Amino acid sequence: MTQSFRLPEGGVIDRGRRLGFRFDGRDYMGCAGDTLASALLANGVHLTGRSFKYHRPRGILSAGAEEPNALIQLGEGARCEPNLRATQIELFDGLIARSQNRWPSLDFDIGALNNRMSRLLPSGFYYKTFMWPASFWMKYEFIIRHSAGLGQAPEGRDPDRYDKTFAHCDVLVVGAGPSGLAAALAAGRGGARVILAEQDALLGGSLWSGNGETIDGAPARDWIEAARRELEAMAEVTILTRTLAYGYFDHNFVALVERVTDHLGGVAGKQPRQRLWKLRAKQVVLATGAIERPLVFAGNDRPGIMLADACRTYVNRFAVQPGKRAVVFTNNESGHLAALDMAAAGIDVAAIADLREDPMGPASERTEAAGLRVIPGSAVVGTKGERRVKQVRIARLNPDGTQALAAGENLDCDVLAMSGGWNPSLHLFSQSRGKVRFDSGLGCFVPGASAQAERSAGSCNGVFGLNDCLAQGFNAGKQAAQDAGIKAGSKGGAAPQAGNGDFLPARWIWEVPSGKPAGRAGKAFVDFQNDVTANDLKLALREGYESIEHVKRYTTTGMGTDQGKTSNVNAIGIVAQTQGREIPDVGVTTFRPPYTPVTFGVFAGRDVDDLLDPVRKTPIHDWHERAGAAFEDVGQWKRPWYFPQAGETMHQAVNREVKAARESAGIMDATTLGKIDIQGRDSAEFLNRVYTNAWTKLAVGRCRYGLMLNEAGMVIDDGVTARLGEFHYLMTTTSGNAAPVLAHLEEYLQTEWPDLDVHLTSVTDQFATVTISGPKARALLADVAGDMDLGSQALPHMGVGDGRVAGIAARIARISFTGEMSYEINVPASCGLALWQALMTAGAKYAIVPYGTEAMHVLRAEKGFIIVGQETDGSVTPIDLGMDWIVSKKKTDFIGKRSLTRPDIIKPDRKQLVGLLTGDPKEVLPEGAHLVEGAVGQPPVPMLGHVTSSYESPNLGRSIALAMIKGGRDRMGQSLQAPLADGRTIACTVTGPVFLDPEGTRLND
Amino acid sequence: MLVIPCPHCGPRCEIEFSYGGQAHIARPQDPAAADDATWADYVFMRDNTKGVFLERWVHSHGCRQWFNVARHTVTYEILASYETGAAPPNLDLESQA
């Protein structure tokens, strides 16, 4: 196709670099420097989507981030991305895009039925639908969602790389239009460390939309080029183009997304696709510009109806005619500028309908001089054209602007340029918690008092003349640098000078009358993206929604990805007009980040796949892998779960491991247990305070099991602590809890007991720990422990001593989590693998079997030993666990002690740890199953508790389970029922939690 | 994301810290002597101040020291930070609230 709407000259495009692209299956050509929107317009394509609710044909409205209609699905397969604005997509060769809100096709779609049934889709439609019978919603949901969907998620995983970076600066300037460039120049000349962020590929902002402006006597584009060169030459200035500041957070933390290679079309090479900048600025200058406001009139949403300044941008920057015959509808000078530029570009400007009775200003003087037809005191009161505007009706209004006088005049056109004034872009200012105020002279909201170290400059601050913008920007940059502590140098220079055309004065008519009775006139849209009309707002008010925040939520105006960029002030104006209030009394809704949608990928950055979370492996890990272990994640650790032999199921492997640990010898890698080295004169006193039992009398060379509570009396950890010397202890914690326990201990040491002489050091990574367990454990150890005395005199149960195992210096503790005679052998981490291999070799004659965490769980459950986090969930006390034996009655205090006598803690009906035996010994209860009493009747059935651990026990030849049951210890022998999700109910009997060797004879000789 | 001035390390980003709730809640000297209401008050009840709030932070990914911060819960402005055990700085809390 030819670019039949491309002007032969002008613009900032490279006609020599022609780029092919595909839109909705058709091939087109554009030029380097185009956006997708400008390239489509160059080919005469306006229709780019269907509206969200009514599926009305929609075209390109704007030329920037505020675009509500032309939402595009870009790319294909894993690289496809929804909800991009065609006005922000830089064209590249081979670009493939689809309109996204249309089904089955853009030209005809079933959703347009919604348009005819629009009386059924009033404001609050979704809320009302929810109030219908649920069965109705189920029926409609599919159709509504299918036809209202905004784009599709990509298929497959994102193939691109993303990056994140932190940065600090003295002055962040957001926006590189005339105000922002002037601010960056002033701050940079002062020597400040400046970051200048511009969402566009070009510096210059609105200057590219204009025509003929001069700054310091030179054409604007020469001034931009000179400013860019000067800034690039400053060592402390960083220019970030294609970088959108999307969020302004506390303490001048501003988040930006840099589109590093998007414009290259997926050819990322070594560069990431996008980069997230987490920026902390001492001072921020917001130079975010302003967004033109549509006018609200009947039929204002047809393709070809565009913002006036966007028409200028397409003509002047992209050398594209938005149409061949234009009508302009304006309430201020901007429309006249568009008319002049369009006429200069060979577009036939049929008329300028100006709401003002007496248009005056620098631009309207020029339209008059140019002989363009201006119709003062008039409005567009209706439009025609299905997929493109083809005719508009212009009528004069009565003096107060509430009625159209006479039927008016029909004018043919293929583009209607409208301007309802300007909205300063307050999104970032509002996100910074600055309060906006309404300036009734300007007819817009402007920044009020700042909440953070920030200042606004230029049109985002309600200043619209070019000279004023340059002056204010320059001054803001200078002041910001000074406030950031940079001493002003002598090289500051003066603010750039320019002419000062302005868009004022304007006439504010928030809703343009149509001349037809209400209900007969076409829809007058306020929010194009959310498909909200002026009538929807008024209906919400009639239904009793008075607060603007409620109106916003009920009608959805200003919500979603758009955040009210074009709609906000019109909506507030109509609400104010309808309620007979002043706009400041209506107030303004909150702008929320992000300013425009941000990809999930950039938030993830490199924290994906292997880099998502650190993986911790023990020094013996490679051996486990070679042995074919299945692993489970315990915190960040990879622990062997079980070691299947050829042809074994998990079940068979675990049963074999469990039996070996009771019948011969098992060996387990226990390196992951948390280890905290405790030293200092008050270490025993400290342990007394953090554990429930007494520690003062523990002898050197002995170990003790401890339960740790929080101040509410709930169990938070358990483990064995060994006394290594007079003032030296080694505490072990559960594998997943090492860091939280250390933090808990440090907190009390620092904040409650700073007088205690105690020093804590995490030594988890310094030691490898291997446990051997079973009747042959001692014989095996004796074979490799040289002349170390392993007799029960020298190393009794709960004893600890140093020796050499297989020639490696080792600390050996005789402690048991299996109920068998067990030794926990600690060696320097670097020797862990050697120790393991030596024990495996020496253990061959004892039929040693490596076992994993699953077998460990079965072994400890046979003994009724708890696992913190499995039997406990943060609401379980030692009394609940039946572990009163470990709670000292003599100690006056320990963390949590006082809470153990609170009335709620001593209630007899608290959940208590019990054992459960199923009637059918082969039936293994699912963990988490709830337990009830008696026959399962009509709900609600009182729940007594739940199964916390459940296994098949090969040593007992039946299933066993642990459970937390209300008043469980008084229910011994009772029969309970476990109703399962599959409909079966399993009967079981309450028992004590210790199933095997309750006397502990296997531990001792 | 806040900038938190650690009294030992200087201003650092919030992600280096963990929050510890209201400051200056003294653990009763003799818990056994506290009645149930007093003890429950100590364990569970905290102020929900609109205005300047004295709160605890720990520099988890830095010096691992606990310290106190005076932060305005509406503006998030941090008015002071000081070491655990030190008296709060003399702030005009009424006018800030």
Ligand SMILES: [Zn+2]
């Ligand atoms: Zn610190």
